[in-house]
């Protein structure tokens with residue numbers, strides 16, 4: 061959207077251009093005596109005008125000074141043909157290559173930034189700069205710890221500066237805005253990143269740069285500071301995920317998953333080593349499909365990556381039978397050991413096809429906060445066979461039955477109850493069980509008690525009526541983990 065607008069603006073400005081101007085040489089631009097006034101290049105250019113045309117074959121460099129305690133709001137209008145190069149380099153040395161822009165916002169820190177144009181053919185260029193005094197900040201401090209739930213903060217949380225304190229280092233992942241009617245991602249340049257405990261620490265860039273490079277930022281010490289120069293951009297809906305580096309140090313690459321629409325394809329590339337991608341999502345979603353070679357393994361974890369929080373391992377051979385899978389948990393992390401994988405995610409249960417199982421299907425029902433101590437763990441869900449009848453098996457493998465919490469597994473056939481097992485502290489579940497039916501329902505009720513929730517695996521297989529008459533058979537001993545309340 062943003063690029064479409066800038067293309068149109070660029071074409072119009074070329075059509076209306078006057079004689080091309082010359083800017084050759086090096087120019088220094090200092091703040092005006094009265095910073096209420098903006099400075100433009102060429103002078104008298106206004107942001108509502110089209111950008112004037114510059115001449116071919118000239119090199120121009122503008123150095124714009126920013127005194128300490130100020131920042132500059134920069135907007136450019138430009139179109140450069142592929143043979144010419146327009147760049148803007150900020151105070152951290154980050155280089156923005158500009159092909160076409162129409163008033164995209166830049167927020168620039170002291171001591172200076174440089175705009176440089178190497179023109180081979182003629183194009184258009186103009187810029188407007190406004191100096192602002194930085195506001196005083198009243199920082200809020202958050203802590204992240206090893207072996208802990210990640211910290212999720214939203215854009216508005218940085219308006220007064222936010223300091224994150226870790227025990228090892230701070231791992232920062234940044235997500236783009238959720239507002240998508242127009243591209244507001246460039247406003248993430250408003251939020252500055254400092255490698256240390258305050259806004260006086262080393263300035264290392266902004267959230268836009270972290271989103272654009274698609275990878276993480278790790279602090280050099282225990283602290284990281286985030287600060288939005290201009291408050292009030294909370295409504296664009298950007299966010300960050302913060303963790304103690306200890307929890308994510310084994311990942312060669314690590315990125316956040318940004319899904320706003322169905323379907324959402326997530327690519328994970330572990331060709332250089334273990335790769336991980338984390339998703340923040342307060343409700344459930346579905347893994348619809350996993351596509352990967354036969355050589356690798358994709359593991360899914362809830363909350364943070366630790367053996368006790370593993371939900372499933374997927375290999376190429378089971379990736380079709382074990383999906384779609386409904387996942388809960390505020391955070392889910394996908395970890396790939398090698399090669400590449402493409403995971404397709406959905407929000408919509410119907411489009412994902414969660415509730416209908418063909419024979420050979422495997423999956424699990426999980427509590428909303430499974431593996432965490434929470435009173436919000438209730439499950440009330442069901443999956444039905446695609447064919448009229450299947451061999452339905454289940455294992456209550458990792459569920460907290462404590463205090464008043466109860467778990468009910470119901471298997472029905474043409475709406476008639478075949479199995480109705482209610483588990484409680486006085487009736488613990490057994491191992492893998494199977495029967496013949498068309499629907500499995502799982503109801504977990506924590507009854508107000510805080511528990512680590514329930515996890516019930518299920519399977520649908522072709523039922524061969526010659527083998528048995530469908531009596532419930534307990535086949536294995538309980539793989540039972542008891543959680544004391």
Ligand SMILES: *[C@@H]1O[C@H](CO)[C@@H](O)[C@H](O)[C@H]1NC(C)=O
Pocket residue numbers: 094095096097
């Ligand atoms: C600074 O410029 C603004 C806007 O042009 C004007 O209103 C204000 O009076 C000026 N301040 C001084 C001290 O000249």
Ligand SMILES: *[C@@H]1O[C@H](CO)[C@@H](O)[C@H](O)[C@H]1NC(C)=O
Pocket residue numbers: 117118119178
């Ligand atoms: C502009 O700078 C480039 C790179 O330094 C150089 O190759 C080119 O000849 C220069 N062009 C002009 C017109 O000075």
Ligand SMILES: *[C@@H]1O[C@H](CO)[C@@H](O)[C@H](O)[C@H]1NC(C)=O
Pocket residue numbers: 197198219220291
């Ligand atoms: C920052 O905190 C100060 C002190 O609590 C408060 O007065 C001010 O309004 C806050 N500013 C923003 C942008 O939230």
Ligand SMILES: *[C@@H]1O[C@H](CO)[C@@H](O)[C@H](O)[C@H]1NC(C)=O
Pocket residue numbers: 433434510511544545
């Ligand atoms: C779980 O949370 C409850 C309520 O917050 C608390 O009373 C209980 O001690 C916790 N249990 C564990 C095992 O952490």
Ligand SMILES: *[C@@H]1O[C@H](CO)[C@@H](O)[C@H](O)[C@H]1NC(C)=O
Pocket residue numbers: 451452453494519521522523524527528535
């Ligand atoms: C039903 O499925 C279970 C679990 O896969 C298996 O152990 C059992 O033998 C199957 N029963 C029949 C009749 O196929």
Ligand SMILES: *[C@@H]1O[C@H](CO)[C@@H](O)[C@H](O)[C@H]1NC(C)=O
Pocket residue numbers: 470477480481482
């Ligand atoms: C299952 O059994 C429980 C009690 O054990 C009962 O309350 C419930 O109504 C039964 N469900 C169905 C569908 O029969």
